[in-house]
Structures are given as structure tokens and as C-alpha cells.
Amino acid sequence: MDPEREQAIARKMRMVSVVIAATMIAWLGAQFIGRQLGLPGRYAILFDLAALAAFFWSMVVIYQIWRARRDM
Numbered sequence: 001m002d003p004e005r006e007q008a009i010a011r012k013m014r015m016v017s018v019v020i021a022a023t024m025i026a027w028l029g030a031q032f033i034g035r036q037l038g039l040p041g042r043y044a045i046l047f048d049l050a051a052l053a054a055f056f057w058s059m060v061v062i063y064q065i066w067r068a069r070r071d072m
Contacts (some may be wrong), residue, residue: 009068016061023054 030047 005068005072009065012061012065016058016065019054020058023051023058027051 027047027050031044034043034047
């Protein structure tokens with residue numbers, strides 16, 4: 001196994017974990033702040049869609065990592 005390839009995969013895994021955690025925290029914060037400010041529901045939907053996009057991106061990268069590890 002190539003150590004550079006393993007490091008690249010490890011970097012991707014760390015990036016995905018940070019994106020998932022940050023997305024969850026940001027989404028919860030946006031929901032809380034939106035409720036406190038009395039924002040209309042369409043803003044909540046906007047926050048939801050942004051979080052879904054980040055989670056979809058994360059799933060794509062996780063699939064790429066899985067494929068890369070399988071091909072080792």
C-alpha cells in the first residue's frame with residue numbers, strides 16, 4: 001500500500017467528518033436563530049436544502065473513499 005495514497009484518503013476522511021459536523025452545527029444554529037428572529041418558514045427550508053446539499057456531497061466523497069480503499 002502506498003503511504004501517500006493512504007494519507008490522501010485519511011485527509012478526505014477528515015474533511016468529510018469536519019463537513020458533516022460543521023453542517024449539523026450550522027443547521028441547528030440556523031434553525032434556532034431563525035426561530036428566535038421569527039423568520040418565515042421559507043428560510044428554514046433554505047437552511048434545510050443547504051444542509052442536504054452538504055450531506056449529499058459528503059455521501060459522494062464517502063463513496064469515493066470506499067472505492068479507493070476497495071481498489072487498494
